[in-house]
Amino acid sequence: MSGNERPKLSRRAWITTASGVVAAGLVHTQADAMRLVAEEIPQQTQDPTRVPGRIVSELGTRAPAEQPRRLLRAQTLSSSSRTPLADLMGVITPSDLHFERHHAGVPDIAFGDHELLVHGMVERPMVFRMADLMRYPQVSRIRFLECSGNGGGVYSRTRMPTEVTVQAMDGLLSTSEWTGVPVSTILREVGVRPGASWILAEGSDAAVMSRSIPLDKVMDDSLLAYGQNGERLRPEQGYPLRLFNPGYEGNTSVKWLRRIEVTDRPTHTRDETSKYTDPLGDGTVRQFSLTMDAKSVITFPSYPFALPERGWWEARGLAWSGRGRITRVEVSTDGGRRWVDAALQGPILAKSTVRFRHLFEWQGDDTIILSRATDETGYVQPTVQQLWEARGERTSYHQNHQRAWKIARTGEVTFGLGELV
């Protein structure tokens, strides 16, 4: 049933449904309605009911026309790939589209050979094989993971692109149902000694990614994760085992985890001194800025979309906070003068993305659309000016400021930033 041959009809139906969104549809006469139907008799040559279909398969594939892809940065050992956020719906990220950030590539590790050593300030240093870990009480949680460098590429006043997609800007964000064993279970097993206050997590990639994490955090809700979205971890997500710290900057969730050392202080590894520290405006440096603050991004409308006509549109996006639940997302369609609460799609889970939507009427003028998130601690996503004032312009980490999209009279959408707000 090709609508391309009936532009007049499709146009009519399209306008009707669009305006109908706000229960203010065009007036239809019965004649209109009947004509709509009469023209709809399918043509057999185009009728899929006349052709036997493809039979069942052991593994599904996407429709040929639906081929979302991650966006690659430099194809080097230390690189990243970004999730196509504007192509996605809901909150779950398909595992093959989950962002990557590796410092020395993806190691090839056999499930049966992998072992985790837990030692340091413990009563019983122990080695766990995957078969051991999978026998412990298993929990699953839907949580986001975001690289602390997400959004950093467009932060500096000196580099302020306007033709940038959500994927290129904020695609180092993904959400999965993670499955594994609470770290607290394993630490009770080995017996943490008095005075211990941090752990060191070490990966078995060629970067030997190593991060220090407060003991209180890992005892609270960190997982030794071996499952993602129902299946075993993908190699690029740490197969067969990764640490997962809900709400913390991504690289603390050390992939290909081989060692946990319990300590009484942070270890100050290369990965938390030369990197993943935030130079501030006053010349000092912020270290261990571990929690990802509340943030939101509008995925539609965004570059390179163009609104084909004025009228009612549903703005859609994602909001999340490393501190807990999102309690509110506001949207402004006039550059930040007036804000309206967006609808939030439940269930609203702590430290997970939440989908928000806001219906607005585009009058055909130049305008700017923004979103701002508030979490259960009362924290409100800051403006870019507030972030510049607090942190200066010398860091590209933790750039959670409000994103702005400029809609031109032509309907074309481009990325905006502080100067637009």
Next chain:
Amino acid sequence: MSGNERPKLSRRAWITTASGVVAAGLVHTQADAMRLVAEEIPQQTQDPTRVPGRIVSELGTRAPAEQPRRLLRAQTLSSSSRTPLADLMGVITPSDLHFERHHAGVPDIAFGDHELLVHGMVERPMVFRMADLMRYPQVSRIRFLECSGNGGGVYSRTRMPTEVTVQAMDGLLSTSEWTGVPVSTILREVGVRPGASWILAEGSDAAVMSRSIPLDKVMDDSLLAYGQNGERLRPEQGYPLRLFNPGYEGNTSVKWLRRIEVTDRPTHTRDETSKYTDPLGDGTVRQFSLTMDAKSVITFPSYPFALPERGWWEARGLAWSGRGRITRVEVSTDGGRRWVDAALQGPILAKSTVRFRHLFEWQGDDTIILSRATDETGYVQPTVQQLWEARGERTSYHQNHQRAWKIARTGEVTFGLGELV
């Protein structure tokens, strides 16, 4: 770090962790502990930290050793493929492993050409193109989908296999985050006439799958779904558009939806008269048994697993109900004499699968393990005898009776049924 070369060590660690699960671990001497560590110095030839890894990619792939597959029935136009439930964790089913049940194969439909006709007892018969539908307020919900024939293959007393997997028995069950437009939104758009009480949903596959659904149901929570687990529907799930009726038997969620007719009675199509009706013991037939009753399955231990040794194990499984939330799952490890509440993994969502787990000590004897689910209406998953009494043995639909697994002294697990309970 290959553990295969250190069976004694691995064995020790393995027993330790297993018993540790119940905080009643073996007593460790410091000497034990230190030996565990000393033996763990990695051998460079096996150390992945000495080899650069694979770089980032546009699309992820599974580990070579992790290749779950759907199980195919007859490879004919009318066939099914089943989800590997025992291989999965949490509740989300990866989209390429979601079960299939087609009556005439998977049609090839172009997103831009597809149209939905809504007519019958409405004020304004209308045609919607995909671009129209995607402009309406969008909702996402995590819900299960189950074929009403799921489990039917092992129901009859005359066909009672013992060497059957969870996948072969109950693999016509999957759970996804579904995204689309509420049917109620579209029906308000066209204006339902007084006296309407049902709809007819028609697919554009070569079977022209057609089902009648009560109007109250579709107005309550049915979706015109175009998204699944973040991405566009897969072709085998109805691309570009399917009806999705949460909690209802699977084939009412008509795939490749092309027509909705609003009526004042059920249409009694071939697909709800010659099929999908339940012959009862008294010679009568039950029609429109639409809601899937509460059910649970243990995915571990299950055939063909074998417990390698006595001790503490975590039984794991899934429970779900088409009537709302699961409120309780009980597990028996003694053939149904004694029942213990299993732990439920939150969030517990209505009409979604919920993961349950129960730690039990296997003493090394012959035993039988079962689970039974209770939902928020108070409905309790029946025994197979109760189902036989109520429905006879002439139907293979809606077989939600308690499943039993027999654990032999050898540790081998086989499927059981009524005679074991």
